[in-house]
Amino acid sequence: MQQYAPSAKIKYTLVDQILTPCGFESAKYSLNPYIGCVHGCVYCYARYLLLRRGYKAEDWGRVVYVKSNAISRLKDEIRWKERGRVYLSSATDPYQPIEVVYGITRKLLEILLSNGWPIAILTKSDLALRDRDLFVKFNDIHLGVSISINEAYEIFEPNASSYERRLAVLKEMVNLLGEERVSVFLAPFLPIVSEKSLDGILDDLYNLGVKSIFIDKLNIKSQNWITINRALDEIGISRRDFWRRAKDPRYWNEVKVRFIKKATERNFKVSLFF
Template identity: 40%
Template sequence: MRTVEIQAKSILSKSRVYEWTINPYRGCQHGCSYCYARFMKRFTHHRESWGDFVDVKVNAPGLLAEEVKKKKVGRVWISGVCDAYQPIEEEYEITRRCLEVLQRNGWPVTIQTKSPLVLRDLDLLKDFGEIEVGFSIATGDEEIRSIFESKTSRIEERINALRILHREDVRTYVMIAPMLPKIESLPSQLEGKVDYVLIDKMNYHYADWVYRKYGLQGARMNEFFAQKGTELAHLFRMRGIRCELLF
């Protein structure tokens, strides 16, 4: 793993998902096989494979403190092209310090992660004016998880983190994207732990080789996504969980 401390020129970026996004790091240690953020290498020119480098934006909190004074208040997505709670955050605490800036200035925040490290910041999250914390969970099966995203936290750890956050009255959600095989158990596992669920199909081809290697090509077909998406949405709604299909 190659880690470099860098000085970012800016930290608040316009987003197509929410008004703004913050990426405290460039690169992601999780290195998920399907990650759309792999396109970033075209601009960063790293020689390392995706998942084998992280640039730490050590000046991000200071930059943010200045930028929030000049920008129009809007919802901030943390993060769009990295996991803000990837392992290196435990050491640098860039994400936490950015959250402190946003909290002081009353900016609404949406966090999306795969890491229970977010619980470290529960003291901040509970006192935020407007915040929601979401976990990306693409399958309910550990074997499938290890095939597609071997460096991420276990599914049960993410679900337990959701349980704790929800119990503390922090708004929670799950992003099932991309929808992978053996997803059927999630509705029952998430009952009473999330406010809503979003579901999307596999939209990129980075992980096509994984499907071929493990004989899972059928789960890459549009028919799979259409059928499973409809079934999942029904199961979530039966449990009183708001669910939206994004395809």
């Protein structure tokens, strides 16, 4: 498992509420234990959370706020809020490397478990395997792993687990929880870069017994273009070609058609977010 990223600056903050309304139909609440994410994905648009606090786009991945009162807030809110599925997490990775040090995600899961609340988890980290003992005790749990590419991920997702380690998480979770409770979030789909990876990823997922795939497109916002540009330069992809595709609705329609064809050929259940 990856260790705590030494370059990240850790800060602390208090929040008024920890269970916030979730934008997805499949969950009622979002639960973000941290603000910021050491994984530092170049395309992440949650960086608006740090821009608001006076940081620059490039600071994403280098500064993380720990929500010091997350556990006490959840203990309180779970008593009076209406029961509903809790999604960890919409704007951070609950298993980013600093979770090794702070263990907040694990403590939050223990509270949700003892109250019998349903959960959905989305991660890019093999640290999720640490909590397998809790996962099996939930009556209603869904675990998702995000994947965008199967090569050069260290340029686009510098501190997330490698592609191979994410496959290892999927393999273990399919065995442990069953294929119906595990899915892959093929997101964000990156023009040119993800195109090259698509067949290989679908073959690997098929071989692991994954049945369900969600796909979403890249959104260029919250100044992520600045950091995407640097990654493109590093792997020698034209910024212009990438931008043109990213902004062209016809391109995304073609991606949809191609994805559906390739995924249904392999009998995946697919869900489109664009």
